[in-house]
Amino acid sequence: MADLSSLFRDREILLTGANGFLGKVVLAMLLDRFPHVRRVHVLVRARPDLPSNARFVRDVLDSPPLRPLLERFGRDGIASRVNVLSGDASSPLAGLEPSQLRELSSHVGLVLNCAGLVDFFAPVDLSLRANVDSVERLLELCAEIDAKLLHVSTCYVAGEADGLIEETEPIRGFYPRRKGQGDTRFSAAGELADCRETATELSRSLEGTARTEALTELGRVRAARWGWVNTYTYTKSIGEQVLDLQDEVEFAIVRPAIVESALRYPFPGWIEGGRTAAPLVLMALGGLLDWPARPDISLEIVPVDLVAAATLVVAGELLAGKARPVYHLAGTDVNPYPLEDLIQLLCTEARGNGSGRASVPIWLDPWPRVQLMSSVRAEQRRRSRRERIQRVRGLMEGLGRRNLAARLRVVELQMSFHEETFRQYLPFIQDNRYIFEAGNIREAFAGLSTEEKRALPWDPEAIAWPAYWRDCQIPGIRKWVQPEAVREWTFQL
Numbered sequence: 001m002a003d004l005s006s007l008f009r010d011r012e013i014l015l016t017g018a019n020g021f022l023g024k025v026v027l028a029m030l031l032d033r034f035p036h037v038r039r040v041h042v043l044v045r046a047r048p049d050l051p052s053n054a055r056f057v058r059d060v061l062d063s064p065p066l067r068p069l070l071e072r073f074g075r076d077g078i079a080s081r082v083n084v085l086s087g088d089a090s091s092p093l094a095g096l097e098p099s100q101l102r103e104l105s106s107h108v109g110l111v112l113n114c115a116g117l118v119d120f121f122a123p124v125d126l127s128l129r130a131n132v133d134s135v136e137r138l139l140e141l142c143a144e145i146d147a148k149l150l151h152v153s154t155c156y157v158a159g160e161a162d163g164l165i166e167e168t169e170p171i172r173g174f175y176p177r178r179k180g181q182g183d184t185r186f187s188a189a190g191e192l193a194d195c196r197e198t199a200t201e202l203s204r205s206l207e208g209t210a211r212t213e214a215l216t217e218l219g220r221v222r223a224a225r226w227g228w229v230n231t232y233t234y235t236k237s238i239g240e241q242v243l244d245l246q247d248e249v250e251f252a253i254v255r256p257a258i259v260e261s262a263l264r265y266p267f268p269g270w271i272e273g274g275r276t277a278a279p280l281v282l283m284a285l286g287g288l289l290d291w292p293a294r295p296d297i298s299l300e301i302v303p304v305d306l307v308a309a310a311t312l313v314v315a316g317e318l319l320a321g322k323a324r325p326v327y328h329l330a331g332t333d334v335n336p337y338p339l340e341d342l343i344q345l346l347c348t349e350a351r352g353n354g355s356g357r358a359s360v361p362i363w364l365d366p367w368p369r370v371q372l373m374s375s376v377r378a379e380q381r382r383r384s385r386r387e388r389i390q391r392v393r394g395l396m397e398g399l400g401r402r403n404l405a406a407r408l409r410v411v412e413l414q415m416s417f418h419e420e421t422f423r424q425y426l427p428f429i430q431d432n433r434y435i436f437e438a439g440n441i442r443e444a445f446a447g448l449s450t451e452e453k454r455a456l457p458w459d460p461e462a463i464a465w466p467a468y469w470r471d472c473q474i475p476g477i478r479k480w481v482q483p484e485a486v487r488e489w490t491f492q493l
């Protein structure tokens with residue numbers, strides 16, 4: 001590959017999702033590591049009360065991960081290299097004006113799509129709009145302006161699985177329960193047409209909550225029918241297949257695993273959103289003892305800065321005309337960290353901080369130790385605990401001990417929250433064991449010069465996971481995700 005600096009020199013790149021968690025780090029790293037990139041056009045949706053430019057300033061420029069960049073280049077330095085475009089990736093030609101298209105078409109050679117909806121069980125129409133329509137519309141845009149498309153998907157398009165997930169698995173016609181390549185039962189175009197039609201009918205015939213619930217259920221059912229574990233991964237897989245079904249626009253797909261707090265850049269521990277591992281962490285820190293988790297599973301975590309660096313390496317491969325279709329951005333194939341060790345670390349850490357008291361008061365709990373178990377056993381224990389708590393609460397109410405009874409009610413609510421969270425996370429900690437093959441990014445990284453490797457480090461094999469969790473992830477979640485949630489979880493009787 002030609003060296004990355006030459007590939008990026010004087011380039012103009014269009015970036016979507018720059019105001020999201022990953023997009024911010026990609027933008028910052030791109031501008032920081034490649035000072036000769038001429039311009040990054042960021043597509044930002046306007047809000048009714050806030051135009052795109054103001055959103056960019058508030059959500060991106062003034063956000064913590066941009067601080068190192070601001071210190072280096074100043075506001076004017078960044079402003080001269082970033083152009084905010086008001087648009088929507090799921091609108092025709094991303095909602096851009098003809099004059100904007102003309103301006104982009106002679107200059108932008110790469111569209112980097114970090115936009116998406118990461119909600120596991122959103123109403124299916126919203127999920128399709130963010131994860132499929134936007135791919136279709138960006139393809140039209142790329143064809144119009146003659147650009148290549150680098151699309152951010154997810155490793156979890158694999159759906160139900162146990163074992164090694166290969167990068168060479170054909171994209172087209174994929175569904176998790178596919179029985180070999182002769183199995184042609186799944187057609188993304190057919191599935192998409194069917195699902196959209198049903199969603200439109202439901203939207204027409206229902207209103208308000210009933211409509212939202214029906215559309216949420218539709219996504220859940222359609223995903224489960226083919227073996228995807230949620231609506232998010234179902235729609236992300238269809239998005240990938242839309243890319244693969246066309247041959248007009250040259251593309252590559254990066255599939256990160258679970259993107260978590262930064263290892264080094266913009267600074268250790270930075271994280272935003274907290275949709276993926278954070279609820280599990282908060283439950284551990286809140287003193288959860290029974291874990292419906294398989295001890296041999298490794299949670300596939302990748303620091304956000306490694307994902308951003310790898311994405312830029314793949315962008316280089318795509319610009320050089322050498323990209324593979326798919327790059328897994330994961331590390332468990334070379335550096336696993338068993339869930340059992342992680343949970344023990346989290347619980348020890350919580351105790352060390354004095355915050356990890358059992359969520360159920362110890363005098364009500366016959367099983368006061370951290371344990372991994374099957375979901376059936378965990379459910380039996382939860383039921384038994386809940387019955388005890390309800391009995392004691394009734395007793396306290398009868399004795400007029402209202403405060404104590406109210407606190408026990410809070411414990412019950414916490415338990416319900418655990419149950420709901422686990423329902424969403426069981427595919428990742430109990431039902432499926434994923435080991436994502438990540439040979440393509442390793443190979444791409446191996447081809448870089450020493451200086452480029454330092455600038456865009458992809459080194460999951462070198463991560464000391466216990467130190468990463470102690471020094472980056474846990475403090476990051478405590479500081480940036482929901483400090484108030486941590487307090488809430490450390491409820492004490």
Ligand SMILES: NC(=O)c1ccc[n+]([C@@H]2O[C@H](COP(=O)([O-])OP(=O)(O)OC[C@H]3O[C@@H](n4cnc5c(N)ncnc54)[C@H](OP(=O)(O)O)[C@@H]3O)[C@@H](O)[C@H]2O)c1
Pocket residue numbers: 016017018019020021022023043044045087088089090091113114115116117118129130134152153154155236255256257258259260273276
């Ligand atoms: N987070 C993870 O663990 C993870 C793991 C694997 C893959 N990924 C993938 O990585 C990408 C980024 O994820 P993230 O965690 O950074 O999510 P995020 O923080 O929710 O950011 C998503 C971004 O997409 C933008 N967006 C959504 N629909 C759009 C549209 N129609 N037009 C323009 N912008 C739109 C959002 O803009 P608004 O602010 O306007 O909504 C937001 O900036 C996604 O494709 C996701 O599937 C994430």
